[in-house]
Amino acid sequence: MFGERLSKERKRLGLTQADVANVLNIGRSAVAMYETGKANMDNKALAILADTLHFDVKFLITGQTDVTTNAKAIDWEMLMMISRAIRAGCLSKGIELPPEREEWVVKMLYEHFIDANEISPSLINNTLTLAMAA
Numbered sequence: 001m002f003g004e005r006l007s008k009e010r011k012r013l014g015l016t017q018a019d020v021a022n023v024l025n026i027g028r029s030a031v032a033m034y035e036t037g038k039a040n041m042d043n044k045a046l047a048i049l050a051d052t053l054h055f056d057v058k059f060l061i062t063g064q065t066d067v068t069t070n071a072k073a074i075d076w077e078m079l080m081m082i083s084r085a086i087r088a089g090c091l092s093k094g095i096e097l098p099p100e101r102e103e104w105v106v107k108m109l110y111e112h113f114i115d116a117n118e119i120s121p122s123l124i125n126n127t128l129t130l131a132m133a134a
Helices: 002-012 019-022 028-034 043-051 059-063 068-073 076-093 099-116 122-131
Strands: none
Touching: 002 019, 002 028, 002 059, 019 043, 019 068, 028 059, 043 068, 076 122, 099 122
16 A cells, blocks of 8 residues: 555656655665565655655655645646646637636646646547536
């Protein structure tokens, strides 16, 4: 369980195993062992991940997210890209979303990006269709 959460948190932050290994001054294979549950991470390493890479240690240990930690990891560039894509989609459809609907679309697409690490044009189109119907 810890290993799965470690892997998910690393990916949420857009980091590779090598990135984590470099910060912890260990080999990439050690990180892989943590993620597969073949080795246990010590408290010092957890503190380094929290302080240096903004890992959500509460999530790693309990599975519950810490909103303040997650706020540090917002990918503002991705949010801007999503916002531009939504506006372009609205223009191509000849529609105008109210601000609260646009905010909902941005949130839905960003949450999908965090989980799947991708956003397709068809997903944007389908989400806009849902937003117009609501």
